[in-house]
Amino acid sequence: MRRCEVVAWGKPLEMREYPTPEPRGSEVLVRVTACGVCHSDLHIHQGYFDLGDGERLVLEERGTRLPFTPGHEIAGEVVAMGPEAEAPGVETGREYVVFPWIGCGRCGPCLRGEENLCPRPRFLGAYEGGGYASHILVPHPRYLVPFDGLPRELACTYACSGVTAWAALGKTGVRRDDQALLLIGAGGVGMNALALAPSRVPGPVAVADIDPEKRELALGAGAAAAFDPSAPDVVERVQEWSAGGAWAVIDFVGRPETARFGLSCLVAKGGTLVVVGLYGGRLELPMPWLPLRALTLRGSYVGTLDDLRTVLRLAQEGKVPPIPVTRRPLEEANAALADLAAGRVRGRQVLVP
Numbered sequence: 001m002r003r004c005e006v007v008a009w010g011k012p013l014e015m016r017e018y019p020t021p022e023p024r025g026s027e028v029l030v031r032v033t034a035c036g037v038c039h040s041d042l043h044i045h046q047g048y049f050d051l052g053d054g055e056r057l058v059l060e061e062r063g064t065r066l067p068f069t070p071g072h073e074i075a076g077e078v079v080a081m082g083p084e085a086e087a088p089g090v091e092t093g094r095e096y097v098v099f100p101w102i103g104c105g106r107c108g109p110c111l112r113g114e115e116n117l118c119p120r121p122r123f124l125g126a127y128e129g130g131g132y133a134s135h136i137l138v139p140h141p142r143y144l145v146p147f148d149g150l151p152r153e154l155a156c157t158y159a160c161s162g163v164t165a166w167a168a169l170g171k172t173g174v175r176r177d178d179q180a181l182l183l184i185g186a187g188g189v190g191m192n193a194l195a196l197a198p199s200r201v202p203g204p205v206a207v208a209d210i211d212p213e214k215r216e217l218a219l220g221a222g223a224a225a226a227f228d229p230s231a232p233d234v235v236e237r238v239q240e241w242s243a244g245g246a247w248a249v250i251d252f253v254g255r256p257e258t259a260r261f262g263l264s265c266l267v268a269k270g271g272t273l274v275v276v277g278l279y280g281g282r283l284e285l286p287m288p289w290l291p292l293r294a295l296t297l298r299g300s301y302v303g304t305l306d307d308l309r310t311v312l313r314l315a316q317e318g319k320v321p322p323i324p325v326t327r328r329p330l331e332e333a334n335a336a337l338a339d340l341a342a343g344r345v346r347g348r349q350v351l352v353p
């Protein structure tokens with residue numbers, strides 16, 4: 001089998017050959033057919049998250065070891081199953097999306113079905129090796145979700161950008177059709193949020209992105225409005241569009257600048273800012289805002305296995321307009337990461353081994 005690996009943090013990934021493993025116990029061997037390139041792969045490649053003021057969350061200090069195979073938006077065909085690998089609907093020769101946000105399986109969050117909140121995560125492509133490879137071992141067939149009827153290059157993106165968008169939409173507190181929602185960042189996750197919004201929030205949805213092409217793409221995909229956050233009068237325009245401010249903002253970028261912009265676009269009182277992006281930095285805000293503006297500031301991190309099943313079912317029912325997807329051979333992983341870092345990607349790039 002082949003893996004496209006980070007061999008030194010921040011240096012080009014290298015393609016290496018390994019013996020194809022045999023699944024043991026409940027393990028399942030999956031031949032990867034598509035793997036999305038997510039923005040967080042850039043941080044994994046660099047080996048750290050920027051905490052601001054020169055501080056870093058270093059991946060090696062939390063147990064991620066080199067060489068490391070990124071990739072957590074995986075679709076693939078089951079080619080072998082361990083002797084104890086049994087789950088309804090999972091069989092060899094069939095293709096599935098792999099749920100990558102796998103926990104320890106024993107703690108409270110895991111037993112409640114919130115493995116994405118497990119304090120001892122085994123996330124594929126983040127803690128354990130991922131899908132920039134020809135094959136991957138999945139610890140149990142229960143993490144495989146069928147996607148019959150959908151293109152694999154689209155279905156795989158729902159494992160991260162789909163569930164992340166779905167879970168974040170659920171945290172906005174938007175319940176009424178007069179409550180406007182603003183999405184900051186129209187990349188892969190933002191575009192999937194736009195596609196999933198009609199199934200989860202009743203109010204109008206606008207997008208803010210500095211890239212005019214991405215704004216056009218968002219308007220074509222159903223955004224009620226698209227704003228340029230670098231325009232001097234942008235906050236007034238958002239306030240006008242939303243009749244006094246957005247009820248909620250989801251920040252898919254996650255920089256201090258985007259979070260501050262999001263806060264300034266919210267209603268005067270009772271609004272919610274959901275931060276999803278991991279770009280990095282440090283946010284300062286006046287503490288009295290929290291009580292005086294009855295402000296909710298919260299984060300959202302990926303989603304649950306149930307979220308993935310829901311998103312794939314909605315997509316199969318034709319309720320999720322497809323985001324633009326660009327196929328590239330796995331050998332182009334370095335170029336794909338460089339294009340993503342430079343902001344040259346519309347929707348999602350998907351690597352095909």
Ligand SMILES: [Zn+2]
Pocket residue numbers: 038039040041072160161
């Ligand atoms: Zn991701």
Ligand SMILES: [Zn+2]
Pocket residue numbers: 103104105106107108109110115118119120
């Ligand atoms: Zn756990």
